[in-house]
Amino acid sequence: MFFIAIKNLFQEKTKLAISVGGVAFAVLLIIIINGVYQGFNEKMGAYPKSIPADLWVEQKGVGDMYHTLSFLPDNLEWQFLNIDGVQSADKYLGKQVMFDLKGKDQTLFIVGIDNSGATKPYKMVEGSWQNLQNGQIIIDKTMAKEAKLNIGDTFDMNGQTLEVRGIASGGNVISFKYAYVTYDQAKNMFNLGDKVNFYLLKLKSGSDVSQVKSDIESNIPEVKVLTKDQFVDTSRKVVTESFLPIIAVLVAIGLLVGTAVIGLTTYSATIEKSREYGVMKAIGLSNSQLSKTVIIQSLVSGIIGYIVGAILAYVIGFLSESIVSSFVTQIRPIDLLWVFGATILMSLIGAYIPMKRISSIDPAEVFKS
Amino acid sequence: MAILEIKNLTKTYGSGHTKVKAVDNVSLEVNEGEIVLIMGPSGSGKTTLITMAGALLKPTSGDIFLKGQDISKLSEKQLPKVRLQELGFVFQSFNLLASLTAQENVAIPLIAAGHKKSKALLKAKEALEKLSLGDRLNNLPRNLSGGEKQRVSVARALVNDPGIILADEPTANLDSKTGHEVMELLCSVGCQEKKAVVIVSHDGRLKDIANRVIWFEDGRITKIEDGKHNQMCNHIVHG
Ligand SMILES: Nc1ncnc2c1ncn2[C@@H]1O[C@H](COP(=O)(O)OP(=O)(O)OP(=O)(O)O)[C@@H](O)[C@H]1O
Ligand SMILES: [Mg+2]
Numbered sequence A: 001m002f003f004i005a006i007k008n009l010f011q012e013k014t015k016l017a018i019s020v021g022g023v024a025f026a027v028l029l030i031i032i033i034n035g036v037y038q039g040f041n042e043k044m045g046a047y048p049k050s051i052p053a054d055l056w057v058e059q060k061g062v063g064d065m066y067h068t069l070s071f072l073p074d075n076l077e078w079q080f081l082n083i084d085g086v087q088s089a090d091k092y093l094g095k096q097v098m099f100d101l102k103g104k105d106q107t108l109f110i111v112g113i114d115n116s117g118a119t120k121p122y123k124m125v126e127g128s129w130q131n132l133q134n135g136q137i138i139i140d141k142t143m144a145k146e147a148k149l150n151i152g153d154t155f156d157m158n159g160q161t162l163e164v165r166g167i168a169s170g171g172n173v174i175s176f177k178y179a180y181v182t183y184d185q186a187k188n189m190f191n192l193g194d195k196v197n198f199y200l201l202k203l204k205s206g207s208d209v210s211q212v213k214s215d216i217e218s219n220i221p222e223v224k225v226l227t228k229d230q231f232v233d234t235s236r237k238v239v240t241e242s243f244l245p246i247i248a249v250l251v252a253i254g255l256l257v258g259t260a261v262i263g264l265t266t267y268s269a270t271i272e273k274s275r276e277y278g279v280m281k282a283i284g285l286s287n288s289q290l291s292k293t294v295i296i297q298s299l300v301s302g303i304i305g306y307i308v309g310a311i312l313a314y315v316i317g318f319l320s321e322s323i324v325s326s327f328v329t330q331i332r333p334i335d336l337l338w339v340f341g342a343t344i345l346m347s348l349i350g351a352y353i354p355m356k357r358i359s360s361i362d363p364a365e366v367f368k369s
Numbered sequence B: 001m002a003i004l005e006i007k008n009l010t011k012t013y014g015s016g017h018t019k020v021k022a023v024d025n026v027s028l029e030v031n032e033g034e035i036v037l038i039m040g041p042s043g044s045g046k047t048t049l050i051t052m053a054g055a056l057l058k059p060t061s062g063d064i065f066l067k068g069q070d071i072s073k074l075s076e077k078q079l080p081k082v083r084l085q086e087l088g089f090v091f092q093s094f095n096l097l098a099s100l101t102a103q104e105n106v107a108i109p110l111i112a113a114g115h116k117k118s119k120a121l122l123k124a125k126e127a128l129e130k131l132s133l134g135d136r137l138n139n140l141p142r143n144l145s146g147g148e149k150q151r152v153s154v155a156r157a158l159v160n161d162p163g164i165i166l167a168d169e170p171t172a173n174l175d176s177k178t179g180h181e182v183m184e185l186l187c188s189v190g191c192q193e194k195k196a197v198v199i200v201s202h203d204g205r206l207k208d209i210a211n212r213v214i215w216f217e218d219g220r221i222t223k224i225e226d227g228k229h230n231q232m233c234n235h236i237v238h239g
Helices: A002-011 A013-050 A077-081 A141-146 A183-189 A209-219 A228-272 A274-283 A287-323 A333-359 A363-367 B046-053 B079-086 B102-112 B117-130 B146-158 B176-191 B204-209 B229-237
Strands: A055-059 A086-101 A104-113 A123-126 A136-140 A154-157 A160-169 A177-182 A198-203 A223-227 B002-013 B020-031 B035-039 B061-066 B087-090 B164-168 B196-200 B212-217 B220-226
Touching: A002 A013, A002 A287, A002 B102, A013 A228, A013 A287, A013 A333, A055 A209, A055 A228, A077 A086, A077 A198, A086 A154, A086 A183, A104 A183, A136 A141, A141 A160, A141 A177, A160 A177, A177 A183, A198 A209, A209 A223, A223 A228, A228 A274, A228 A287, A228 A333, A274 A287, A274 A333, A274 A363, A274 B079, A274 B102, A287 A333, A363 B046, B002 B046, B002 B196, B020 B046, B020 B196, B020 B220, B035 B046, B035 B176, B035 B204, B046 B164, B046 B196, B079 B087, B087 B146, B102 B117, B102 B146, B117 B146, B146 B164, B146 B176, B164 B176, B176 B196, B176 B204, B176 B229, B204 B229
Parallel strands: A104 A177, A136 A160, B035 B196, B035 B212, B087 B164, B164 B196
Antiparallel strands: A055 A198, A055 A223, A086 A104, A086 A198, A123 A160, A136 A177, A154 A160, B002 B020, B002 B061, B212 B220
């Protein structure tokens, strides 16, 4: 029955275009929205993920790096090193700073770095992070582009003059951008006194992560220990929690639009051809054979729509990323897969009412001319 | 041998005072190779009768035996197979599928019966060549003349080798010349293909190809005449 379906489908080019367009729109919407979400999610976790630490130690009762600040005494290192399995302990200073740059609000997440490289920038594109001096800063390339800053330029941040020493990439997470100053400068800037924000621990190879974790927590009562994955996850939750409902609503709208369009066009194509379906029934085709032709029509237009929509999503994602650098989309194979599944579902739901309609056609009608 | 045997067949539409007895206690036999023409005024129940014989409408009472099987007792699920294998239909308005070529239209019953598409298309081609439509295989119905369309639909009706062909007003939409060609074609379906043929028509010329002409009025048979089938057959066979 495949070829009848295909012939019917391609004979009605306008209808085919409408249902392909409808599905393509839905698929495009879903993939882009989801891609922006995933891109955001990925970016959010990219920097903490790149930091070579096995465990993150924070103040007990603090959520994540971005929402609430964690404060720990700056003299805990030896206590960590005393615990079996801990190889090294580095201090981490990081805080969100807002200031006015050339008349525009800028939000940076400033990280203090030292020559150990424990908290070095995600990726350098110009200059280097080694031997960073007080009064110097490494900024993200998106900030450099937006504010037209080059290496050697200076700018004012809340009363402090900073010289651009290097440019890094991968530090643009939409609501803020990473920037890096020396450890001492960060400590001054954040008014930390004898506190630090986190400790980053590396473990000796072969040590049991959960054992070390519980040893630390029972020996040093004011800390909470997170594995690297846990820490990256809590950093991402900032995005997940606030955006997920909106994403879900938009995806649902996409699915509804796609299903409605494919359903309506399949239905109207079925109504228009109802006499022909009657003829096929009279000749001896069974309801299930005719249902198959409807399902194939709906599936084929759905799949074509999916391909068109997915290609458009890639093109639009690529174009907008190169025009607006803070617009990051990440289209993962798994997303393409579930959207494909959703397309198949849309097609099957869209075919349901037309199928019901066909099974109610009375073949005796074909003798009435 | 009787291909079609109708016994005490009755069909009533509606109920109460809108009740219509479209077919009223009709009995009839049609044999292999025999052409029966049913004539009668409008509304006399001809289409209702042929629709029941075609397993498309359940009778109110009575039996319809097709090659000995009582099709009036079959379930909805069993009927498509009977229509596909034992019955061939020819309609007044041809009823070809608009998006398929002549060849594909003829292949449909074969594909529905489970033949591979390639084999079905080959058989369809042979069937159309036999009806001198070999040069029209890839035409869509809209690019065929009325006579050609009706020949394609006869080919479609014959392609699964059914026992009986049912035709409702097969010449009504054709001019008199092409109508005559279709008549001759139906005649040879009887004398050469040895099919039983039941034709419903107002077209008196069809008496020339019928073995029997049955007159219908108010759902009943009122008169049976002999047709001129044998003369026509001789004429076709011997030119
Ligand atoms: N589905 C139906 N419901 C109710 N009445 C019907 C239905 N089909 C046919 N009838 C009635 O049954 C009677 C016989 O109709 P039928 O179509 O069989 O006549 P016919 O001999 O084929 O007429 P014509 O020569 O005009 O085609 C008519 O009175 C018609 O109005
Ligand atoms: Mg009629």
